[in-house]
Amino acid sequence: MSAGRRAGAALVGLLLGLGTLVVTARVVRDSIGSGAESAPASTSVGGVGVVAGATGPRLGAAIDVGHSPGAVAAAQDAVWVAAGGRLVHVDAHTGRVVARVRVGEGVSSSSCGVAVGAGAVWVVTERGNVAEISLRRNRLVGDPVRLGGVRCVAAGAGAVWATSPGGDEVVRIDPRTKRVTSTIRDAGGARDVAVGMGAVWVAGAGAVLRIDPGSNLIVARIAVEGLVQLAVGAGAVWVAGAGGVVGRIDPTGNELAAQTVRVATRGRVSVAVGGGFVWAGIVPEGTVVRIDPVRNDVVGEPIRVGKRPLSVAYGAAALWVANTGDRTLDEIKTSVRPARTRES
Numbered sequence: 110m111s112a113g114r115r116a117g118a119a120l121v122g123l124l125l126g127l128g129t130l131v132v133t134a135r136v137v138r139d140s141i142g143s144g145a146e147s148a149p150a151s152t153s154v155g156g157v158g159v160v161a162g163a164t165g166p167r168l169g170a171a172i173d174v175g176h177s178p179g180a181v182a183a184a185q186d187a188v189w190v191a192a193g194g195r196l197v198h199v200d201a202h203t204g205r206v207v208a209r210v211r212v213g214e215g216v217s218s219s220s221c222g223v224a225v226g227a228g229a230v231w232v233v234t235e236r237g238n239v240a241e242i243s244l245r246r247n248r249l250v251g252d253p254v255r256l257g258g259v260r261c262v263a264a265g266a267g268a269v270w271a272t273s274p275g276g277d278e279v280v281r282i283d284p285r286t287k288r289v290t291s292t293i294r295d296a297g298g299a300r301d302v303a304v305g306m307g308a309v310w311v312a313g314a315g316a317v318l319r320i321d322p323g324s325n326l327i328v329a330r331i332a333v334e335g336l337v338q339l340a341v342g343a344g345a346v347w348v349a350g351a352g353g354v355v356g357r358i359d360p361t362g363n364e365l366a367a368q369t370v371r372v373a374t375r376g377r378v379s380v381a382v383g384g385g386f387v388w389a390g391i392v393p394e395g396t397v398v399r400i401d402p403v404r405n406d407v408v409g410e411p412i413r414v415g416k417r418p419l420s421v422a423y424g425a426a427a428l429w430v431a432n433t434g435d436r437t438l439d440e441i442k443t444s445v446r447p448a449r450t451r452e453s
């Protein structure tokens with residue numbers, strides 16, 4: 110073939126390639142513009158299902174915290190989990206354990222005994238008191254607030270809130286002075302506590318209590334059976350417990366929605382809100398499911414995590430799952446940042 114013919118053939122090939130590229134680009138653009146979403150590829154690493162692609166959640170590497178974890182809390186770039194009587198600080202970006210903070214009385218293994226807020230981490234001790242941990246220095250600040258019998262803690266609305274099931278009371282603590290400023294009694298077996306939507310919400314025996322942080326009064330009691338944990342966000346208060354269901358409370362009417370979301374056939378459920386979803390950890394099955402807060406229905410397939418996911422928390426663009434059955438902390442990423450790979 111002459112040089113002229115070879116050049117002509119090359120030019121034709123180039124034009125055909127460009128045409129194919131333009132058509133492909135147009136198809137992709139049209140698909141995005143029409144709202145179509147391709148199904149994320151699914152694979153398995155180390156026997157655990159992982160959703161690939163930026164459109165779905167992705168399970169990162171299991172973080173060994175050394176002991177069976179209890180409560181977990183996340184804020185900004187840090188994750189805090191109670192494990193082995195200490196408070197374990199995990200870097201949310203690297204997944205590495207930064208520190209294991211000693212507390213003289215030990216840290217409770219309660220599923221609701223750690224909270225981040227008011228410039229510190231607050232933990233329930235093994236003696237039922239409330240201790241303050243420095244966010245920057247990873248150490249105990251002063252002496253614990255001597256209460257005894259405390260099980261759960263939350264921070265928000267300018268205070269730290271602690272519940273005492275045995276005393277049927279909720280205690281309000283000033284985070285600056287660490288003094289008790291109010292005790293709300295007749296709280297009906299108060300257990301888990303959360304702050305949001307202009308109120309303090311407490312899981313009691315057969316009811317969710319709504320406390321006005323301005324007056325420190327119980328302003329509503331919403332009947333809910335089998336309650337264990339609750340979370341506030343996405344325009345509602347979400348309640349979970351035994352029986353494999355998650356319920357929704359409308360804070361404007363203080364009513365439990367007639368429709369509950371069944372996430373499992375049995376067993377205890379933990380709950381958290383973040384990243385546009387409500388997340389439910391199912392203890393006996395070792396899975397986490399997503400709930401669409403608008404449709405009030407389960408989205409996608411269950412995500413397999415470690416054994417017995419006792420508590421869940423959302424922060425740093427991820428859901429963090431404390432698996433009390435195998436000493437691990439799981440990370441389920443919800444952002445487009447590449448996730449680490451779970452090792453077998």
